[in-house]
Amino acid sequence: MPQQIKRLIIAFASIFVLFLIMQQVLKPDSFGEIGHYRSKSIQENKMRVLHYAGSESCIKCHEEIHLEKSSGFHATLKCEVCHGPSMKHVQYADQFEGGELPDSLILNKPGEREDCLICHQSHAARTKIVFDSIDNSVIKQIDNLKHNPVNKKTKEALKCIDCHYPHQP
Ligand code: HEC
Ligand code: HEC
Ligand code: HEC
Ligand code: HEC
Structure with a gap:
């Protein structure tokens, strides 16, 4: 394998590993529990104050x-x-x-x-x-x-x- 390809593979692999680490660090803790979103957001939205009552x-x-x-x-x-x-x-x-x-x-x-x-x-x-x-x-x-x-x-x-x-x- 030519050297420049090896270097490219190493570069891409390290970016990918960095991505996996960052994903773990930055991901909100309730993400993915139910679906592709923060399950806590349901609770948060329920707690919002209602302003309109309806006719x-x-x-x-x-x-x-x-x-x-x-x-x-x-x-x-x-x-x-x-x-x-x-x-x-x-x-x-x-x-x-x-x-x-x-x-x-x-x-x-x-x-x-x-x-x-x-x-x-x-x-x-x-x-x-x-x-x-x-x-x-x-x-x-x-x-x-x-x-x-x-x-x-x-x-x-x-x-x-x-x-x-x-x-x-
Ligand atoms: C002095 C009394 C008077 C005031 C003040 C007045 N209107 Fe009227 N308006 C009328 C009368 C009488 C008619 C029906 C006869 C006509 O079409 O001009 C009418 C008609 C209308 C219509 C129906 C028009 C159409 O094409 O049939 C609308 C809409 C309307 N007025 C809205 C308003 C709005 C909005 C205001 C305040 C910015 C206003 N009026 C202020 C007396 C008034
Ligand atoms: C087009 C706008 C508009 C809509 C829609 C509207 N209102 Fe009003 N309402 C007014 C205005 C303007 C006044 C003030 C009238 C005045 O000062 O003479 C008023 C006054 C009132 C008052 C004070 C008492 C009175 O009769 O003046 C009450 C109670 C009221 N509205 C309830 C309601 C309810 C309940 C609804 C729905 C079924 C409603 N309004 C829909 C514009 C509206
Ligand atoms: C539980 C009873 C109740 C409900 C439901 C209610 N109202 Fe009232 N409203 C009152 C009372 C009591 C007053 C004070 C004046 C009176 O005794 O009529 C009032 C007064 C008003 C006034 C006049 C306030 C003023 O400054 O003169 C408006 C406008 C009004 N209501 C609109 C609404 C609208 C719009 C809704 C629905 C979204 C609504 N109300 C639902 C009991 C209620
Ligand atoms: C949110 C929009 C809205 C507001 C604010 C509003 N109107 Fe209207 N108005 C309508 C609609 C919709 C109709 C029914 C369609 C029509 O006839 O123009 C109507 C109808 C009317 C008509 C009858 C027009 C006809 O066909 O002869 C009059 C008069 C009128 N409005 C007066 C008022 C006055 C006075 C106010 C303020 C207190 C007001 N409107 C505020 C939406 C509005």
Whole structure:
């Protein structure tokens, strides 16, 4: 065998041995116990805090709003799309029924024009957003500057929710 090939074999063999050693040293201890991943990652993910509760969980305490929403244009929007992650609220709000909620359970109430325009603003770069799965297949878009921006008498800025009820717009 020519000498240069021998040297190459030695070089490759030592890289391979180094690889095996490094693999043993660096491999996380629970790797490979169940499959080609760290089995401890299952435990770690289970321990993560849940932030979203899902719309079904709101019905128990806010049935009226749920019914209003279900029969209107916003039927397909989930409550938490507008009100934000609500897990803590769902878990603890019933202790404060009829009273005032502590700050940590108060949810976002997105009533500014910008909040609605996230979905309803028309602009050149936005083609109509199409949802295949619902009957109202296109979100109606308005021109923010033309669509009732101010109260003609008082000249104050009108909010969308002055005219549109968000749960049944
Ligand atoms: C266990 C009962 C319960 C559940 C479940 C619940 N809420 Fe509430 N929620 C309350 C109570 C109590 C209040 C305080 C006002 C009241 O008495 O209606 C409240 C108030 C609110 C408010 C108004 C807060 C404010 O600042 O005025 C919003 C918005 C709200 N809930 C949204 C939701 C959403 C979204 C869900 C589902 C993810 C939900 N809630 C689930 C009991 C509940
Ligand atoms: C399109 C966004 C949007 C969605 C979707 C939505 N909300 Fe609201 N919600 C609002 C806004 C905006 C307000 C504040 C209204 C106001 O100040 O007049 C509000 C207010 C509330 C309030 C306070 C009481 C009231 O009637 O003003 C409760 C409770 C509430 N929402 C619960 C829900 C629940 C439960 C769902 C799902 C069934 C839901 N919301 C879905 C935007 C939304
Ligand atoms: C996450 C996206 C989203 C947000 C935020 C949102 N909407 Fe909508 N809206 C929709 C969808 C989807 C529909 C149903 C399709 C349609 O009719 O445009 C709709 C329908 C409507 C309609 C009926 C349009 C028609 O067909 O006549 C009105 C009015 C409306 N929304 C007002 C509002 C107002 C006011 C707000 C703010 C409080 C708001 N929307 C926030 C997604 C959104
Ligand atoms: C002064 C009351 C008023 C205000 C404020 C207002 N709207 Fe309207 N909106 C209406 C009326 C009335 C209609 C139905 C007649 C029409 O199509 O113009 C309408 C229609 C709509 C439609 C359906 C448009 C279509 O093509 O059928 C959408 C979407 C809408 N509004 C969203 C909004 C949003 C988002 C805001 C805030 C940025 C807003 N509106 C503010 C009164 C209002």
